[in-house]
Amino acid sequence: MIAKPSKGSAGKTGLWRTFKPVYDVEKCNLCHLCWLYCPENAIDVLEDRIVIDYDYCKGCGICAKICAKKAIEMVREEET
Amino acid sequence: MKKILTGNYAVAEAVKMARTEFIAAYPITPQTTIVERLAEMVERGELSAEFVRVESEHSALAAVYGASAGGLRAFTATSSHGLLYMYEMCWWVANSRLPVVMALVTRTIGPPWNIHTDHTDLLTLRDSGWILAMSENAQEAFDLTLIGFKVAERIDLPFAVGLDGFQVSHTAEVVDIPEQEEIDRFLPERRRDRPFVIEPGNPITVGGLTTNECAMMLRHDMMRDIEKVGDLVRNSGYIRDYDLVEKYRLEDAEYVVVMMGAWCGDAKDAIDILRDEGVQIGMLRLRFVRPFPAKEIAKIDCKKILVVERDSSIGKGGIIATEVKSVADSPVQSVMAGLGGVDVGVEDFVAMFRRFVEGDLGEWWM
Amino acid sequence: MKIKDLSKEKYLLPGTTACQGCPHALGLKTLGMALGDRFVLVVPAGCTTIIAGSRDKSAFKFPCLHVPFASAPAVATGLGSAFKKLGKNGIPVVWMGDGGSDIGFATLSGACVRKDDMIVIVSDNEAYMNTGIQTSGTTFWKAKTTTSPKGKKEEKKDLALIMLMHKADYVATASVGYLQDFIEKLKRASEIEGFRFIHLHSPCPPGWGFDSSETVEVARMAVKCGAWILWEFDGKFKISTQSKPYKDKKRRLPLADYLKRQRRFRHLSDEDIAEIERRIDEQWKIILALEKVFS
Numbered sequence: 001m002i003a004k005p006s007k008g009s010a011g012k013t014g015l016w017r018t019f020k021p022v023y024d025v026e027k028c029n030l031c032h033l034c035w036l037y038c039p040e041n042a043i044d045v046l047e048d049r050i051v052i053d054y055d056y057c058k059g060c061g062i063c064a065k066i067c068a069k070k071a072i073e074m075v076r077e078e079e080t
Numbered sequence: 081m082k083k084i085l086t087g088n089y090a091v092a093e094a095v096k097m098a099r100t101e102f103i104a105a106y107p108i109t110p111q112t113t114i115v116e117r118l119a120e121m122v123e124r125g126e127l128s129a130e131f132v133r134v135e136s137e138h139s140a141l142a143a144v145y146g147a148s149a150g151g152l153r154a155f156t157a158t159s160s161h162g163l164l165y166m167y168e169m170c171w172w173v174a175n176s177r178l179p180v181v182m183a184l185v186t187r188t189i190g191p192p193w194n195i196h197t198d199h200t201d202l203l204t205l206r207d208s209g210w211i212l213a214m215s216e217n218a219q220e221a222f223d224l225t226l227i228g229f230k231v232a233e234r235i236d237l238p239f240a241v242g243l244d245g246f247q248v249s250h251t252a253e254v255v256d257i258p259e260q261e262e263i264d265r266f267l268p269e270r271r272r273d274r275p276f277v278i279e280p281g282n283p284i285t286v287g288g289l290t291t292n293e294c295a296m297m298l299r300h301d302m303m304r305d306i307e308k309v310g311d312l313v314r315n316s317g318y319i320r321d322y323d324l325v326e327k328y329r330l331e332d333a334e335y336v337v338v339m340m341g342a343w344c345g346d347a348k349d350a351i352d353i354l355r356d357e358g359v360q361i362g363m364l365r366l367r368f369v370r371p372f373p374a375k376e377i378a379k380i381d382c383k384k385i386l387v388v389e390r391d392s393s394i395g396k397g398g399i400i401a402t403e404v405k406s407v408a409d410s411p412v413q414s415v416m417a418g419l420g421g422v423d424v425g426v427e428d429f430v431a432m433f434r435r436f437v438e439g440d441l442g443e444w445w446m
Numbered sequence: 447m448k449i450k451d452l453s454k455e456k457y458l459l460p461g462t463t464a465c466q467g468c469p470h471a472l473g474l475k476t477l478g479m480a481l482g483d484r485f486v487l488v489v490p491a492g493c494t495t496i497i498a499g500s501r502d503k504s505a506f507k508f509p510c511l512h513v514p515f516a517s518a519p520a521v522a523t524g525l526g527s528a529f530k531k532l533g534k535n536g537i538p539v540v541w542m543g544d545g546g547s548d549i550g551f552a553t554l555s556g557a558c559v560r561k562d563d564m565i566v567i568v569s570d571n572e573a574y575m576n577t578g579i580q581t582s583g584t585t586f587w588k589a590k591t592t593t594s595p596k597g598k599k600e601e602k603k604d605l606a607l608i609m610l611m612h613k614a615d616y617v618a619t620a621s622v623g624y625l626q627d628f629i630e631k632l633k634r635a636s637e638i639e640g641f642r643f644i645h646l647h648s649p650c651p652p653g654w655g656f657d658s659s660e661t662v663e664v665a666r667m668a669v670k671c672g673a674w675i676l677w678e679f680d681g682k683f684k685i686s687t688q689s690k691p692y693k694d695k696k697r698r699l700p701l702a703d704y705l706k707r708q709r710r711f712r713h714l715s716d717e718d719i720a721e722i723e724r725r726i727d728e729q730w731k732i733i734l735a736l737e738k739v740f741s
Contacts, residue, residue, distance in 0.1 A: 283507050
């Protein structure tokens with residue numbers, strides 16, 4: 001009846017992914033829109049880059065769509 | 081101190097003396113005067129409770145559920161259609177194991193519209209996990225409300241106190257009210273962390289999805305825990321002694337009547353009349369339906385048992401009779417009477433019991 | 447509010463059961479960023495029942511109480527009383543879908559009339575999605591659902607305007623396409639006492655029939671074509687910055703671009719789209735009038 005905060009309440013949801021967001025730090029202007037709009041909260045912000053948590057990223061592709069600099073590209077899983 | 085109170089006012093008095101902290105209820109005859117009286121008590125400052133005028137019974141128990149989950153001692157009251165409208169919440173509260181107390185002023189379920197007593201409404205809670213008590217008079221309605229809080233908070237199950245519409249709810253009787261200090265000793269402040277508390281900064285999630293096994297274990301544990309209610313009632317430390325049943329002239333009884341509620345008073349008068357004629361008849365009065373006093377019924381050693389009840393399970397018969405038959409050693413006969421509030425008086429009981437004793441009960445439906 | 451100033455604390459923990467691109471997940475993560483540790487979530491039946499986690503694992507780093515479908519605002523009333531009585535500083539926040547606000551409409555109304563202390567957020571994906579896309583009160587006119595296979599015949603229920611006329615202490619519309627605006631509105635709501643209501647527009651990829659990457663884009667298109675108007679009432683009625691340009695009809699995106707993006711609207715004829723446009727124009731008239739009335 002009582003549950004406590006846990007990462008991966010649905011398991012490693014990274015397994016759901018068909019497309020994988022691939023990040024190019026060179027193109028990134030650190031606007032952090034990808035972080036704000038990630039529905040999975042699977043993006044972390046560091047000083048000079050962002051980090052995608054592939055254990056949980058479901059590959060929805062919102063981050064790639066919202067990035068004005070095209071610093072995130074969606075690539076089919078088997079091709080990575 | 082002795083006061084003259086109706087059953088409903090006696091319940092309100094008990095709720096006040098329990099220092100109840102949250103009340104939400106929606107008016108319905110014959111329950112209404114309980115919450116009217118409580119609203120007066122709150123407005124006059126005699127009771128320091130939040131009183132919420134909700135828009136429905138479903139919301140009444142929902143608000144009480146929220147308050148109880150937040151740690152407050154909470155109360156609601158309803159009848160018949162009000163109970164059916166809040167029915168979903170009744171189960172939610174029970175499975176959440178929150179120690180809510182509710183007064184249930186029994187009333188016939190319509191149609192046709194009918195405001196008079198019938199116990200079928202109370203018995204719809206039978207399988208839910210609520211502890212179900214049924215009082216005989218205003219004094220018991222008062223006492224069982226207080227015992228209700230104590231037992232509910234000990235065992236983390238909600239407690240419903242039944243009282244017959246009008247016959248108890250609106251009938252003024254002498255009620256012996258203990259001193260507030262006695263009640264405070266009997267019923268200390270609620271332990272607010274049981275079974276859980278919802279509060280800011282404490283990131284628990286309650287009531288969400290679980291495994292099927294977990295859902296099954298929840299019901300298993302409720303089943304196990306409700307069996308402790310008998311001992312808790314007997315050893316509650318209340319001013320007066322209470323038990324799951326009342327035994328009336330039962331010691332040497334060859335014929336035993338099983339009943340519950342207000343009309344037991346008249347039935348006892350009928351028993352006295354038959355006793356004067358030399359008939360060895362007595363009564364086992366159910367003060368609780370859940371937990372079902374199975375041991376007490378199994379212990380009855382007599383020629384035969386008659387269950388007289390004010391309820392009906394269409395397609396089966398008397399609800400209580402069905403349950404009594406499942407545990408009694410002696411043969412059980414069943415009468416459904418007084419449905420829809422039909423009046424059943426002392427003379428009716430004398431006639432009914434006489435025919436039962438003579439083995440000539442026949443078809444009863446009155 | 448700048449992105450850099452937003453809380454980095456994660457209140458929705460990664461690895462939930464939410465679908466890819468779920469708007470509720472966006473809203474829920476934002477809730478925590480806006481309100482921190484000051485709130486308790488009350489969740490009736492709906493998609494969020496599932497998203498919240500299962501067994502001993504909760505996806506939320508805030509307290510959450512699951513409640514029956516029609517009960518949520520009343521439960522929040524009780525919780526709010528408990529916080530007040532026990533001296534705990536916290537806001538009950540009801541998070542429900544359009545289903546919860548259909549079946550629990552009386553409950554919502556009761557809590558609003560009493561001005562009970564809570565924030566109610568209806569995350570509106572315009573159909574009963576958790577049960578598999580059935581028509582709700584807020585389903586858009588002509589949108590196809592599994593119970594309206596030819597398209598809904600009735601108008602969308604305008605919850606936010608109903609709650610405004612219900613004299614809620616604070617009412618706003620918001621969108622998962624504009625999360626900073628949503629955060630600002632949540633913060634504003636949290637500063638006001640009483641009954642506060644936010645109607646959050648939540649485009650649903652599987653329910654509406656668009657790609658999971660387009661949730662934010664579709665939400666923004668709804669605003670840009672004028673079909674979803676962002677506004678706020680806190681005593682004054684204000685059209686929010688993101689919607690302001692679209693007071694001028696000429697600046698709105700073509701409605702067909704928004705509608706044709708979604709599978710639920712693919713069947714619309716040109717006449718249907720013209721009719722929807724007419725209705726959107728009517729809605730703008732009301733909103734602009736309200737801006738004048740509550741200026």
